[in-house]
Amino acid sequence: MKNIIFYFLTTVLFFSNCTNKKKIAQKPTLVIGIVIDQMRYDYLTRFSERYSENGFNRILEDGFSLENAHYNYIPTYTAVGHTSIFTGTTPSNHGIISNYWYDKYSKQNIYCVDDTSYKTVGNNGTVGAKSPKKMLTTTISDELHLAQNMRGKTIGISIKDRAAILPVGHTANAAYWYDAGDKNQWITSSYYMQKLPKWVQEFNTKNKANSYLNDTWNTLYDIKTYTQSRSDNNVFERNLKGQEKPTFPKDLKKLRKNNGNFDLIKTVPAGNTFTVDFAKAVIKGENLGKSEFTDFLTISFSSTDYIGHKYGVAAVETEDSYLRLDQDLADLFSFLDAEVGKGKYTLFLTADHAAVHVPSYLQSLKIPAHYIDNNKLENYITNITQKYFKSKDLVANISNYQIFLDKEKIESLGLDQNTVAQKLADEVMNFDNVYKAVTAKTLQTTHFTSGIMNALQNGYNQKFSGDVLIVPYPATLTGGKRGTSHGSGYSYDTHVPVIFYGNGIKKGRSSKKYDIIDIAPTISNLLRIEAPNGTSGAVIEEVLEK
Template sequence: MKKVFSILILCIIVLTGCENEKKNTTKPKLVIGIVIDQMRYDYLTRFADKYGEGGFKRILKGGFSLENAHYNYIPTFTAVGHTSIYTGTTPTNHAIISNNWYDKYLKKEIYCVDDENYNTIGNDGDGGKKSPYRMLTTTIADQLRLSQNMKGKTIGVSIKDRSAILPAGHTANAAYWFDGGAQGKWISSSYYMNELPNWVNEFNTNGNADAYLSKPWTTLYDINTYTESVEDDNNFEVTFKGQEKPIFPHDIPTLRSKNNNYSILKAIPAGNSFTTDFAKATITNEQLGKSNYTDFIAISYSSTDYVGHQFGVASKEIEDTYLRLDKDLENLFNFLDTEVGNGNYTLFLTADHAAVQVPSYLKSVKIPANYFSVTKFKNYLNEVCKEHFKSDKLIENVSNYQIFLNKEKIKSINLDEHLVAQKLADEAINYKGIYKAVTAKTLQTTTFTAGILNKLQNGYNQKFSGDVLLIPNPSTLSTYYKKGGTSHGSGYSYDTHIPIIFYGNGITKGSSKKKYEIVDIAPTISNLLQIEFPNGNTGKIIDEVLK
């Protein structure tokens, strides 16, 4: 009898274990990728005392946070960041080398998602002539669709077109972005559909955009409590057009007409709330997380980037923007609990890049910083060419800290293009503000395994990048920003250190101080979903994140 009882107990234990194993390996019904444009890691810690319990703190406490996560390439721009997150690789493979770049085949500057083969869906403008065709590899979302024989839905949502299009991938059911100016509507491209769904048309006519623009932008809490930021009235910020000083309150209803009408919504925290509203409407109306397949929505919050560019990373405006975003995230998470079900979804939250402190502010506190004139630098390079090669027509383009040679001219006067490139690299390093200069040939023949040249190499694409690649000194921005505000793009830690937080189904609780790279997100989510990695993947699975 004892033997029979023991066998029964053993069977129960085994069956219970099998059931638990089954529960632990159940795939989420919905995956949500959240990218916060221009979010530095230290925004999590700087404003922590003012965050509520339901936004950032909820996923930090209930999920897994990587405290030492970085971008592993140059340049750290929006299109490149979103692409690298979702493809699990760098520009070397996915070929999105910037937001805009000089196309040496077309002999002109191009934009990452422009595509004249498609038309705008949602209005009669040109804002929807877009597609992901310049991205040469698949995304997590593509691989999920392929693994389910094109079942399940994948949708991208962002105020910025590139931030909706590139993450959602080539096989997306839809990507939606906000067309500002006089339009004020969410639109798409004929790449995805022939007409907007009825629910999008209804959303566009519900008056929410105008409602958000009908109120001044005031601080969420008493501005005197915003002790984590510099004085509101300072010389390091840019005003809205029509505003005398860049200080609170910002009278949005009055400023709207002088700041491209609906486009001002992108540049205030309400743009993030508006994005949350549209993301929730997408999930509800597309019934995401309700089928027998796993769905995917890529959400990108762009207003943080616009605010950061205009006011800088130490401003009252950026502090208020993140305190309000914290509430938007709480709103979204509570909605997911109700609509999809707590335990039925998995999300990750990260940023497409960070940002540098305003260089003029750094200079005011005796920290080295600089503004760089591309025009003056190009003139210097032309003088170098005249001195050494008797011609100032050897350079075709200088942009994104890359030099593109005029190879036809070089060939016509019987010069060696590699010799010209090396001379330019040797002389560029003597120019004030340039820290490193290497030729494309060097990047093709030498492997840099660490340091900033490794990041430069990861961002170099042999087919599309320039002939000489440059790295400026730390805390250097274009002279465009001399009037105030900040930007990003470098391989220094202020641009590369970003949050990565995983939360939900299949994710363990905890944190790690180990160094991880942005390309590690895609293989980690792929492993969670038990699907193939994106086809250009160079990242690794972060196994300590997964249960």
């Protein structure tokens, strides 16, 4: 009898162990990281009743949505957002402090992915001279490559170069972006390869962008049904060149000549459709999700950002672009089901930043909103240095709401750098619509645990950032009074959707506060690999099946 019981228990334990091992062994064959440039969280809720069942609503219903996810740093720009999502950390660690910034060592303005060590692959132009080398940490896909001994493929795509390059890291097999203008080609850099794959060349010959731009952009539905938006004709939106008013319909064939020819596809919803077309070509051309190793694909939709900048948060154009993007996503998800297999892939969807309502529109509603004139601010700062230190040459650069001091000039005049910086911080507070100002020394010696100063500190990089950092009032932009932008640490710029879906993901939603830098360690945990080497985020346990 004892032998029978022993045999029974041994058998149960054996099969139980086998089952557990089988469950643990299930990994997605493909991970897709989707970034929708400039998507506010409330675009999920404002337009929810108009979305189909197969796009946003599919992953909301069958995935896990974080309803209170935010960026935890300043500045909320495209390059910084894409880098932070996939590295799991902030500019204080990964080193991408803006799209463009003043380099205090070379004393010139630089672009986040420019690299003259490399050349364009795909045509004879110069826009392919790029690499991820300014990013100082690894990404999820770098760690996936390391964990799989460089097996499995990692690829990034976007109309924007920085949105294709930075998410997919240093070890990527490829990053592809769109060279518009008169080129009309998806290209890459010699950092990745010396020749475009045959499938990319074939995609380029299909000339899909041309067919999209020979069409008319009209609203997907009757314009009278766009009740979540302002009236179509208003003074808060920018025009396309050649349009007297920013209204529908938009004759793209007629307008493309004065709007950079193929550049126009960036500023219409067809740019997102075009991106899905290329994403499907990537998946088929590279056989993603078909091997024993996990592949990683990053897709960034850029047209939503261009449209948002031109027309604003409450525009019919913005609403229409998201209704059309919903259809594009449904098409992509259906393709993944058929090509990779339902249940075999994992994806997450988020945004690189959000955006503020057009400040002049807010002003028309008596909501506090402001504009800062950069030239006036620069003159004001020059007058401060002249008044207190008898010199107009103490500042090397002012950009991204940061003041870079000319330390050589300060030293030559026998002045103390910290004294100059503190005086500038104290006095610039008196400039209209400046809310806060702080020195680099303060950020290095004081730990801010919450609020806007914590966000500023997370975005401050001791090696690359300026000597005085400025924070404007909420709902404040520079430039003209039409269209909108982003970059602040206020909730309208930081609150974005985060949705996980597919293999290894629970169904549900959470209103708990999470940071965008939590995505990378969460996906790394799902894949059972090391998190990126600069990660400061945490695993979101409630989204994962265990």
